[in-house]
Amino acid sequence: MELKEVVLLMCVLAVSANSILNKEATDNIAAVETVNSTSIISTVDSVSTEPTVTLDNTTSNQSPSMSVVSKQLENKLYNFIVARKFDEAVENTISLYGAGGCNIIERVIERLFDEGQSIVFDYSYKVSISRAAYIVSRCFPAVIRIHESLVFAKLINKRDGYALTYSNRVESDGDRRALGDHNTKTRMGIEWSLVAHSSGDRLHYKMRPLRMAMFLKLGNSTDEDGDHTAYISHDDSTNRHLWTIQPVRHNGELLFYIINREFDKLLKFGQSTEHDGYRIAYGHSTKDFNPDKFSWYIKVM
Missing domain, CATH: 2.80.10.50 (Trefoil (Acidic Fibroblast Growth Factor, subunit A))
Structure with a gap:
């Protein structure tokens, strides 16, 4: 992994340890290969499940790999969006962006595109009308900014x-x-x-x-x-x-x-x-x- 990405994810952990990483993930650190649990996603557009990363089998003084942390942050935002928990999704987006995590936000959007989730437009709109509208202009593709008056x-x-x-x-x-x-x-x-x-x-x-x-x-x-x-x-x-x-x-x-x-x-x-x-x-x-x-x-x- 590039040094830039390592620094980025370390910053994300420092800024949003309480709001981004859930307690279960921090209490049960696992190897990067372990992907066992399934997170529930919204059934607004389709009924499906999305694998989430679980971590175990390491000692308490070890840290999960940066790729695992990155995926876990991505899953956290994704799950808020598909559950239509937009207040939490907006706060999560703000935390990620503040820590330099625009690439994680972009990956979540691409994931929603790949799954055919129309909720990606709801998400873009909710962030736009929040105090975080500047994030939309910097991290969101133009095609989901079509609600903006000048687009x-x-x-x-x-x-x-x-x-x-x-x-x-x-x-x-x-x-x-x-x-x-x-x-x-x-x-x-x-x-x-x-x-x-x-x-x-x-x-x-x-x-x-x-x-x-x-x-x-x-x-x-x-x-x-x-x-x-x-x-x-x-x-x-x-x-x-x-x-x-x-x-x-x-x-x-x-x-x-x-x-x-x-x-x-x-x-x-x-x-x-x-x-x-x-x-x-x-x-x-x-x-x-x-x-x-x-x-x-x-x-x-």
Whole structure:
């Protein structure tokens, strides 16, 4: 291990011995190879377990290896997040950052990405609205900072390579259809602001195109395929205007599902081109987690 990392972890231990390392870990020091116990994680996105490091078989005057300490610190933060203990997660994040542990925070975020945990966005938001917002700008990737007022994004569907935009044509009720544009280089019309909407400890987004004070929603009715047509509207007061973003790793790429809160449907584009070469956006008839068909790139501007 590099000297820098050794010094980092020693500092973390000194600064946050009480809040980071639990009593069981400090009372039962084990060899680095021993990984026996299982920590419980949240079932918000999926039911799973994550191995945690246990330490034993060494004398009381010995210290665990730095790699074990690093993993234990990582597990501590991870477990707070997936259990939705955000107050503890924020305090833990502050302690880690204060000791120079940005790399540990980054590893936890990557772990949540790898597991497809949408809670990574909740975590980013909770740290942002705390007294530790500066940590988000320094340790968090831009893609989970999309709730920030000056962070904008293009939403590009993986299967089609089309960017989310909207029609210039106004419907009879004042709404505009949400469309897919094959021109993903256009500066205006395909850039979106994702406005955080927190209800309790659950985070959703309202999605607003930069040039319009309107918000993405799904229509109430379904077509013959069972899909809901997507629109932008001036109203933003219903669950049809709220969206969850869920990460997915696929063939080495970080992608995202965009899921409507009201209907629990995945955002997609139709396969036929209409409206002057554009594709119509829909909420898919079933919740089919197929990344080749229904995942999106979030390109932060």
